[in-house]
Amino acid sequence: VPTRGKVTLSEVAARAGVSPTTASYILNGRSAEMRISNGAQERVRQAVVDLAYRPNRSARTLRGSKTKTIGLISDHVASGRFASQMLTGASAAARKTDHLLVIGETEGDLLLETQLIEELSDRDVDGIIYATLVARRIVLPESLETQNVVLLNCFDPDRPVPSVLPDDLGGGRTAARKLLDGGAAEVVGVVGHDPDVTALAGPRRLEGITAELGAAGESVAALVRCDWDVHAAHEAVGTWLATGPTPTGLICLNDRIAMGTYQALADHGLQVPDDVAVVSFDGSDLATWLRPPVTSVALPLAELGAAAVRLLTGEEPVGDQPLQVPMQVRRGASVVVPQTMAARSGGDGV
Amino acid sequence: VPTRGKVTLSEVAARAGVSPTTASYILNGRSAEMRISNGAQERVRQAVVDLAYRPNRSARTLRGSKTKTIGLISDHVASGRFASQMLTGASAAARKTDHLLVIGETEGDLLLETQLIEELSDRDVDGIIYATLVARRIVLPESLETQNVVLLNCFDPDRPVPSVLPDDLGGGRTAARKLLDGGAAEVVGVVGHDPDVTALAGPRRLEGITAELGAAGESVAALVRCDWDVHAAHEAVGTWLATGPTPTGLICLNDRIAMGTYQALADHGLQVPDDVAVVSFDGSDLATWLRPPVTSVALPLAELGAAAVRLLTGEEPVGDQPLQVPMQVRRGASVVVPQTMAARSGGDGV
DNA sequence: CTGTTAGCGCCTTCAA
DNA sequence: TTGAAGGCGCTAACAG
Numbered sequence: 063v064p065t066r067g068k069v070t071l072s073e074v075a076a077r078a079g080v081s082p083t084t085a086s087y088i089l090n091g092r093s094a095e096m097r098i099s100n101g102a103q104e105r106v107r108q109a110v111v112d113l114a115y116r117p118n119r120s121a122r123t124l125r126g127s128k129t130k131t132i133g134l135i136s137d138h139v140a141s142g143r144f145a146s147q148m149l150t151g152a153s154a155a156a157r158k159t160d161h162l163l164v165i166g167e168t169e170g171d172l173l174l175e176t177q178l179i180e181e182l183s184d185r186d187v188d189g190i191i192y193a194t195l196v197a198r199r200i201v202l203p204e205s206l207e208t209q210n211v212v213l214l215n216c217f218d219p220d221r222p223v224p225s226v227l228p229d230d231l232g233g234g235r236t237a238a239r240k241l242l243d244g245g246a247a248e249v250v251g252v253v254g255h256d257p258d259v260t261a262l263a264g265p266r267r268l269e270g271i272t273a274e275l276g277a278a279g280e281s282v283a284a285l286v287r288c289d290w291d292v293h294a295a296h297e298a299v300g301t302w303l304a305t306g307p308t309p310t311g312l313i314c315l316n317d318r319i320a321m322g323t324y325q326a327l328a329d330h331g332l333q334v335p336d337d338v339a340v341v342s343f344d345g346s347d348l349a350t351w352l353r354p355p356v357t358s359v360a361l362p363l364a365e366l367g368a369a370a371v372r373l374l375t376g377e378e379p380v381g382d383q384p385l386q387v388p389m390q391v392r393r394g395a396s397v398v399v400p401q402t403m404a405a406r407s408g409g410d411g412v
Numbered sequence: 413v414p415t416r417g418k419v420t421l422s423e424v425a426a427r428a429g430v431s432p433t434t435a436s437y438i439l440n441g442r443s444a445e446m447r448i449s450n451g452a453q454e455r456v457r458q459a460v461v462d463l464a465y466r467p468n469r470s471a472r473t474l475r476g477s478k479t480k481t482i483g484l485i486s487d488h489v490a491s492g493r494f495a496s497q498m499l500t501g502a503s504a505a506a507r508k509t510d511h512l513l514v515i516g517e518t519e520g521d522l523l524l525e526t527q528l529i530e531e532l533s534d535r536d537v538d539g540i541i542y543a544t545l546v547a548r549r550i551v552l553p554e555s556l557e558t559q560n561v562v563l564l565n566c567f568d569p570d571r572p573v574p575s576v577l578p579d580d581l582g583g584g585r586t587a588a589r590k591l592l593d594g595g596a597a598e599v600v601g602v603v604g605h606d607p608d609v610t611a612l613a614g615p616r617r618l619e620g621i622t623a624e625l626g627a628a629g630e631s632v633a634a635l636v637r638c639d640w641d642v643h644a645a646h647e648a649v650g651t652w653l654a655t656g657p658t659p660t661g662l663i664c665l666n667d668r669i670a671m672g673t674y675q676a677l678a679d680h681g682l683q684v685p686d687d688v689a690v691v692s693f694d695g696s697d698l699a700t701w702l703r704p705p706v707t708s709v710a711l712p713l714a715e716l717g718a719a720a721v722r723l724l725t726g727e728e729p730v731g732d733q734p735l736q737v738p739m740q741v742r743r744g745a746s747v748v749v750p751q752t753m754a755a756r757s758g759g760d761g762v
Numbered sequence: 763c764t765g766t767t768a769g770c771g772c773c774t775t776c777a778a
Numbered sequence: 779t780t781g782a783a784g785g786c787g788c789t790a791a792c793a794g
Contacts, residue, residue: 070771081781086773097779119534120477121771123470124786131514131535138500146496150488153517157524162531164481164514167503174507181512184469185481292701321701348698351642351671420787431765436789447763471787474770766793771786778781 069115077113078105085109089117123186132156132374133182135166135175136193136214144363145195148214151364152191155371161188179205189374192216197227197262214370216262217384224380226369226387230263233359233389234270237313237341240357244397246311246339247280251302253295253323254315255287264315267343271313283309288322290315295322303330311397314342317349320356320396335398345392355394362387419465427463428455435459439467473536482506482724483532485516485525486543486564494713495545498564501714502541505721511538529555539724542566547577547612564720566612567734574730576719576737580613583709583739584620587663587691590707594747596661596689597630601652603645603673604665605637614665617693621663633659638672640665645672653680661747664692667699670706670746685748695742705744712737 075085080102087096088106109115123129134152138145153163164187166178182190183205192206193214202211202218213225241247252271256264268282275281284307288298295314303326314320320342324334332338334354342349345360365387372378373385425435430452437446438456459465473479484502488495503513514537516528532540533555542556543564552561552568563575591597602621606614618632625631634657638648645664653676664670670692674684682688684704692699695710715737722728723735 071773072771082772083774083782084780087780090773099779102779116530116534118474118771120470120473120536121786122773124468124474124770124788125772125774127470127786146499149496149499149515150517153515154519157516157528162514162516162528162535164512165499165503166507166512167500169504178507178512180466184466185512186470296703318701325703351668353646353675421789422787432788433766433790434764437764440789449763452764468787471770472789474772474786475788475790476770764794767791768789770788773786774784776781776783778779 069113071115071117074106074109074113074115077109078102080106127186129186129188130159130161131164131185131187132161132371133164133166133179133185133187133190134193134214135168135178135182135190136195137168137170138195144361145193147363148193148367148370151367152214152371153367154364155368156375159371159375159377161371161375175203176205179203179209183209191370191374193370196258197230198258198260199262200260210374212370212373213384215366222382224373225384226366226373227262227384228361228366229386229388230266231270231273232386233343234267234272235274236270236389236391237267237343237359238271238274240341240391240397241311241313241339242274242278242280243400244311244335244339245400246335246397247275247278248310249283249308250275250280251284251286251307251309251312252282252315253286253288253299253312254290254319255285256290256315263343267315283307288319290319292318292322292325295319296325297322299323299326300329303327303332309338311339311341314340314356317342317344317346317356317358320358321348321352324352324356335396339398340396343389345390349392349394352394352396354396356396357394358392359389360392362389419463421465421467424456424459424463424465427459428452430456477536479536479538480509480511481514481535481537482511482721483514483516483529483535483537483540484543484564485518485528485532485540486545487518487520488545494711495543497713498543498717498720501717502564502721503717504714505718506725509721509725509727511721511725525553526555529553529559533559541720541724543720546608547580548608548610549612550610560724562720562723563734565716572732574723575734576716576723577612577734578711578716579736579738580616581620581623582736583693584617584622585624586620586739586741587617587693587709588621588624590691590741590747591661591663591689592624592628592630593750594661594685594689595750596685596747597625597628598660599633599658600625600630601634601636601657601659601662602632602665603636603638603649603662604640604669605635606640606665613693617665633657638669640669642668642672642675645669646675647672649673649676650679653677653682659688661689661691664690664706667692667694667696667706667708670708671698671702674702674706685746689748690746693739695740699742699744702744702746704746706746707744708742709739710742712739 072082075082085106168175189210194216197215200216202221217225286302288294342356342358345358349356349358422432425432435456518525539560544566547565550566552571567575636652638644692706692708695708699706699708
């Protein structure tokens with residue numbers, strides 16, 4: 063067995079008793095087109111195996127310039143499961159078309175961002191996925207304008223760049239629907255507020271919630287503003303409850319908010335779901351850890367990543383609007399399910 | 413401004429009025445060695461800027477064969493913040509030496525693993541980091557034997573491969589020390605148990621705990637076996653408490669277990685930290701979300717990833733033992749701090 | 763001090 | 779049906 067990565071196409075050809083040209087044709091699936099003899103084909107393929115031949119990618123790239131590599135650049139590769147599940151989805155989808163992912167994390171540093179984009183482009187990646195941790199509007203970096211690019215979890219309203227987003231509006235409707243179905247939509251509070259005007263998730267979820275409640279003749283009774291984390295929610299909801307309202311249902315804009323909300327409800331002696339029904343967003347593991355587990359409209363993280371890759375590789379056609387990936391319900395036990403519903407349950411979400 | 417990625421070194425040389433060779437020397441920092449005239453240097457550098465020249469990596473690789481690229485292959489790139497924080501650390505460290513990361517996720521599929529390793533090696537990566545989600549013993553894949561490789565969060569006892577691990581033993585001692593300092597080591601329970609014999613974290617933490625308690629004349633009073641997740645811990649601890657013990661301190665082998673433990677303690681009307689002190693491991697955000705926040709011995713995730721890169725690039729010398737990265741305490745409020753301690757506090761960990 | 767030259771491994775006209 | 783030849787962009791002998 064020869065040393066890896068040292069065998070050239072010529073050697074394979076020699077061993078098979080043909081010219082490099084012929085071998086090349088055969089290995090690139092053009093034997094039919096070129097009418098190569100069966101004998102030659104077999105001998106070449108055998109030689110490939112015998113010699114453990116692997117084509118030299120650099121040489122190919124130098125000549126051709128496809129690399130079977132996709133660049134993924136994001137502000138935060140880390141930060142919890144979020145970006146990483148998108149990564150997983152992207153990585154798996156990439157592999158299906160024989161691609162690998164090169165990643166770069168900018169940490170919000172604009173200079174670094176530019177540098178990383180250059181680095182990726184130096185490596186002749188076949189395309190670049192530009193991802194943000196938080197769904198939001200962006201302005202496409204100039205250095206990406208000449209690239210084959212897909213926006214992941216963000217979009218640029220001023221430029222016709224393909225992009226993928228979770229369907230937060232639909233998700234909002236779904237969340238509200240859960241409360242309606244659970245008969246808990248009489249006094250609905252929405253917990254959470256995004257101070258960043260470019261953020262998309264909060265406003266669009268709220269829009270969906272409002273629409274769905276409105277269609278049923280209900281409305282959002284209160285908006286409890288707080289950052290999207292446990293402590294802020296705990297405090298804000300606690301303060302709010304102290305002022306006397308008695309909500310029948312709460313929609314938390316993410317699972318961390320739900321956790322804080324649970325804490326505040328417990329402080330006030332309120333039971334979930336009997337006193338108050340709760341629905342949240344994210345579908346993270348945290349949702350299942352709460353007692354009772356909170357019903358959560360899940361971010362389709364892996365699917366978002368996968369869709370971005372498919373858009374980039376052309377497996378999936380790009381429309382002129384952002385691709386909206388539906389959000390599925392991860393059912394918990396934080397909403398009472400009426401009998402009629404329970405009877406035909408089991409359909410939605412995981 | 414010329415089109416990106418199209419300018420060749422010859423063009424730069426031409427514009428500067430020198431030969432490609434000279435230009436090459438200058439751009440590779442060998443002008444001193446080759447005694448290139450200052451004039452030539454300046455003109456070349458100017459031409460580079462004017463033309464926005466960027467060297468063609470494929471050509472370089474074809475000739476030389478360094479790629480300034482590091483492969484990172486792991487069983488699960490996703491799964492929460494864990495792997496992703498290691499990724500962040502690795503990515504940042506890589507960038508310091510001008511490297512980029514190519515990732516591959518095997519999802520535990522051995523065939524896929526082999527394929528990905530081949531893919532990486534086809535791309536002439538300068539080295540491969542082989543990472544596991546759960547710290548454990550492994551057998552180095554055969555296809556990696558001829559590669560420049562570093563093991564991340566795992567090690568192969570039978571092969572002298574550089575590897576990086578968290579110092580779970582030291583972490584165990586630290587956890588126990590917290591309880592001792594808090595005067596809560598009279599009846600200590602350890603919650604969690606890893607059924608996988610190749611796993612490292614559980615046994616080594618326990619070992620550290622036992623050693624530290626032993627040195628102080630105390631010991632582990634009970635081992636509450638359960639999987640490393642919230643529900644399992646809730647149930648196991650609940651069951652155990654029902655049998656009547658009254659622990660003074662509990663050490664949970666990770667933060668999810670701590671959450672479940674908190675739930676069980678609450679069920680039994682026990683207060684943290686007054687009735688029972690709790691210490692856990694991981695240092696995840698979850699630790700800060702609990703009420704009171706649990707004091708947690710943190711996994712140095714980013715540092716693990718960074719260290720692996722440094723080992724691979726030779727920035728850090730490799731020893732013959734796995735590199736053990738210390739675990740720092742993330743202090744919560746789940747252990748009562750005695751006055752004398754409080755007075756000189758503020759020192760350890762964030 | 764600088765230019766000429768050859769070749770890394772592959773693909774692809776062009777000719778046979 | 780197959781082979782010979784050139785060039786992708788860069789670097790490093792080897793001359794000047």
